[in-house]
Amino acid sequence: MEAPVINGSALDQNADSLSREITWFAQVVNARLQAYFNPEDITAGTDDSTPDLSGDHSVYADFVNYYHLNRDERLLLMLTLIPHIQPHLLDVFFTVNKASGRGHTEFGGIKGTRHSGFLPTIETALFLLAGNDLGHRFRLYKMFEPEHIFSAHQIITIDPAPGSEPFYSSPVSISEEYVDFFTTGHFRKPNFSMEFPARRLTTGLQWSDLVVDDHTAQQLDELRIWIQHGATLNEDWGMSQKLKPGYKVLFHGPPGTGKTLTASLLGKLYQLDVYRVDLSMVISKYIGETEKNLEKVFRKAENKNWILFFDEADALFGKRTNISDSHDKYANQEIAYLLQRLEDYRGLVILASNMRNNVDEAFTRRLQAIIHFQQPQxxxxxxxxxxxxxxxxxxxxxxxxxxxxxxxxxxxxxxxxxxxxxxxxxxxxxxxxxxxxxxxxxxxxxxxxxxxxx
CATH class of the missing domain: 1.10.8.60 (Helicase, Ruva Protein; domain 3)
Structure with a gap:
């Protein structure tokens, strides 16, 4: 779903839609708590006047209608959004259990490091939506599976509970991009940091300014054709079951021959964000850290249609070694992880290297194109x-x-x-x-x- 252009009146319309949704959410919370604390009251827990968004064309309403979100999905979405726009509404879950002298286990939730309010966990959502109805609770589990639209599109993220603690005690939160989307109508560009070790590439030049030889230009035209028609090939022509997702290409050649410029120009030409991964912040001597750092980039880029550019890629995608010690073993495990992550990414990945032979054959076999940027004649x-x-x-x-x-x-x-x-x-x-x-x-x-x- 693409972000629309939103003006002042549209912002007000979106605020009105969210206000109605928040009012409804508060009613559901009050009804659930009333039923919980007053189980003998037969009228408790019956207030559920779900707002009708069918004629609403605000950003939020369009999102709900586009994905056909049901009642439970809308409540879960609001539960994760509330800490960012009306955090005090969740303070009611801090109620102390008089019997134990601490919070109610059923309510779940945690307290943040800086955020003094209540931060929900999956258990909070299950209590709010199902109460003590085990059948309903079990049906809700599918909302927290990787295949659900919330996880698959990185809309809602789950921070797995440590060790052997129950999975449903995991904190659940909405991504920063969607906080911005639901409030301003725009997706936030990620900031360069340890949590996202990649910088956005831009250029003031045009495609006509790129000077390469005829053979390289022909190969780049084939790449441009995939950017234009790849989605149609996979979706409309039904080739997604036969072809691997995304497109992976190696740019190789001496420094200064246009590899980085070409990546920037492809993004500019088709209005796609291009991010150059900072390998100095990704590669770690500590076992498993390189994979974790790369996962931050891939997860953030998931379903964004970004172009990921790995400059001097042989530092990361270099030849595997013969296993002579435990360090070599884990280095090869890193490559195995990279191979799988590259294959799973649905966008364009560009590896750039000065020397083609420096890149491991395991990667080159999975590339759709290898393009040589030779010294200009x-x-x-x-x-x-x-x-x-x-x-x-x-x-x-x-x-x-x-x-x-x-x-x-x-x-x-x-x-x-x-x-x-x-x-x-x-x-x-x-x-x-x-x-x-x-x-x-x-x-x-x-x-x-x-x-x-x-």
Whole structure:
């Protein structure tokens, strides 16, 4: 379900819808508690005037109608949303059990580290929805299975209880993205942190600015076709049962040849978020930590249609070792985890490496495409030189650029470094003319970095 554009009046409409839903939720809570504390009262627990959302087109109502949520699902959704918008409504579950001198076990719940209010667990939801009706309770268990829409789409998350404690004592919470969606109509972009070790890639360039050879361009066109029509192939043509989900591709070639730029441009071209995974924050020397760190990224990206970009991927997807000690054994277990996680991801995953042979064959066998970004040849280098200078300056004559393009084998990244140097030299002279000598000096600097000379 895509997030709509929402204005001030739409925000008010959504607030009204949530207010009615909260009022209904409070009525259900009061009715359940009345029936619990006054079991002899035959009228207790009968108030359940579920709001009709069929004619409501607020963000929240559209979500409920889109997924055809039933009464229990709507109450569970509100239970997880309440701590974010009306937290005091759950304070009633802090009621002390006079017999034991502590909270009621039936109510479940925990108290947060900073949040002083009541945070629900699955047990809270089961009590609210089923009370002491075991049959109803058992039927509700399916709402907490991985296949349910709440878990499958990362709408509601479950933090499993530690050790041998009952699963239904696990805290249940709504994802931050859906808190924003239900309140503002927009999905929040995740912040770079240890909980999400990936940064969003953007670019001010256009697809026409990408300079690659004809064979690479043809392969990239095939990738673009999958982005455009992959969903239709799997869903409308019914190929999801025969094809593995998502699309995995390896970009390999020397630095500065356009691998990262291509990933950014694919996202910009099709309005998809691109996230570069920070492997320095993912890879850990401690057993099992690498998998945990990667799982944070994959879980956050689930069903978001994000492009995940792993730069210098051989650090993570490198060749497996022969097992000689316990560390090698666990390293190979990491690769086994990665293989499975890659296969399960339904979006586009791009692995980037300077050397194709550095990536383990177990991964390359599972790739739909392997695209080589070679050093640009003279024709591509001329295009890069012509496209790189600012429109505010006067670059060297075409004949000079042709000579430079033929004579010096530079990558696109190196050419941009030279253009920056030469442009700064012109600005320092208070001049708009880029001198050939400045360009050549910049080339000398680039070659010197690589241990070469003109």
């Amino acid at each position: 003279a024709r591509e280098r001329l295009r890069l030189w012509q496209n790189s200078f600012s429109r505010e300056c006067q670059p060297p004559a075409r004949a000079e650029l042709e000579r430079i393009a033929h004579q010096y084998e530079l990558s696109g990244g190196s050419i941009m470094n030279v253009v920056q140097f030469a442009s700064l030299m012109a600005l320092n002279r208070n001049d708009r003319h880029i001198l050939t000598e400045d360009v050549l000096q910049g080339i000398r600097k680039e070659l010197k970095k690589e241990g070469k000379t003109i």
